[in-house]
Amino acid sequence: MSEADKGAEQSNPLVGLRDRIDELDTNILQLISERARLAQEVARVKLAAGGDAVFYRPEREAQVLRAIMEKNIGPLDDEEMARLFREIMSACLALEKPVRVAYLGPEGTFTQQAALKHFGHSAVCVPMSAIDEVFREVEAGAVNYGVVPVENSSEGVVTHTLDTFMNSSLQICGEVVLRIHHHLLCGENTRQDKITRVYSHAQSLAQCRKWLDAHWPMVEKVAVSSNAEAARRVKSEWNSAAIAGDMAAELYGLTKIAEKIEDEPDNSTRFLIIGNDSVPASGTDKTSLVVAMRNKPGSLHRLLAPFHCYDIDLTRIETRPARSGVWNYVFFIDFSGHKDDPKVQYVLREVESLAAELKVLGSYPKGVL
Known part of the structure; x- marks a missing residue:
């Protein structure tokens, strides 16, 4: 640095700060480019291995984002830092293979906002006119994943989503909670x-x-x-x-x-990510079930007893009328843990022995953002 430059920096400290920012920006650019090249190499390795290459791994991305939040030292808060990395990961994944996502449209809905929050802006988002159409697009393989609303903190569950799960083979692969401002x-x-x-x-x-x-x-x-x-x-x-x-x-x-005319200040909606494949454990997971029970005294108590016995944390239980005459009602249950966990497997076997029908809707990472 010349004497003139030193003099300019001392007289105007912004000059030195801006030079340092420019230097850091160059380093960040180089590191992001290197990360993108590694993503391309990952794609080549996966394709060379043959078979149906899986490019998007929900459990892996959840682990990366959690690690970023744990290592963050500020001054940006954890979620803001994770959102930045979410977009970097989205752009890098698009170099491997862009993720196609169906959502409850049209364009401009909160469901689209949830899709972008979860997959990043490099995902290809396709609007559908109804929840069952989102399910059909994913089942047909026209898209990789779907995003559907499942419950609101003020108004409760979205019954159409729960009812559609009862006759679908799709798995829940993730969740997104979106703060809703009207x-x-x-x-x-x-x-x-x-x-x-x-x-x-x-x-x-x-x-x-x-x-x-x-x-x-x-x-x-x-x-x-x-x-x-x-x-x-x-x-x-x-x-x-x-x-x-x-x-x-x-x-x-x-x-x-x-602005912000919602009655409840903490108004939020939970959305589910649906796909065709099950998701391995990420370390911090949830599992969703649908359980059909016959209408007998004490049925609910017997259903919940195994969860208490094995100290499994129930996070949601919802009752819906059954469409079949074989039983009278079904329960949708969310709890902490993955279906491959030994304790969870014990619980599932006990619940299955009590139920008229048990269906695991999926085990998936708890929402990070």
């Missing part, structure tokens, strides 16, 4: 003083019920197929508004009349 949106032609109806998905209308009753009690609340559809309609109307999220607002060029 906004009241209008288009460029909207006359805000003349709004007579509000469009949104039925779940979103329910999640904003109290706010709407307090601020817009006289407007007609119209349920449509998705929040993105609500946003699309509003763009061409002058007397309507939509409840939707940031992605739909940006996609359709809408303006926010009011």
Whole structure:
């Protein structure tokens, strides 16, 4: 460094800081490029081994992201650092083979946002018009994975998703929890003083019920197929508004009349990743079951007893009416652990001996992001 440069740095410390940032950026660029080249080499090794090469490994990616969060020393928080690595991993995986993902559309829904959060922006995301269509696309092999909503913290389970699992061969491969913020949106032609109806998905209308009753009690609340559809309609109307999220607002060029209008401040939705193959243990996993029981006194107690006996942590239990006359109801159960764990195998054998039918929907890594 010349004397002139030293003098400039001393008189303006930003010069030295910016030079250091430029140097680090160059190093980061070189390291990311090296990582990408290694990803290409991994693809070559997998293809050379023959058979059906598996490029996306949910358990491996969960392990990498957890390790990043454990090693992070700040000042960026753990989740922000993991999100950065999520995008690097997504881009590197696309060099091997882009992941194709079906989601409950249309474009701009929270389900698309969940898909991007889990797979990164280098995944090829394909919108479907219904939950059962997502299942069919994955079953047919047209896409590698699907993303479907399963429960909301305010409004409970998405029954259509649970019911579709009962007749599907697909496995749950992962989960995503998305913090849901709803906004009241209008288009460029909207006359805000003349709004007579509000469009949104039925779940979103329910999640904003109290706010709407307090601020817009006289407007007609119209349920449509998705929040993105609500946003699309509003763009061409002058007397309507939509409840939707940031992605739909940006996609359709809408303006926010009011932000974060959800009734519950911690409103969130859990989404499931579905695929054709089972997932090996990642070290921190969940398992989901569907259990059919005959209607006898004490059935639920007998069903839950093995979990208590082997100290298995139940994280969710949901009852749904059975479609068959052989039994009266079925239970959807989530618990901590992997189906290959010895304790879990003991529990599954005991539950199977008590149940009319037992189906393991999948063991998968607990959501990291």
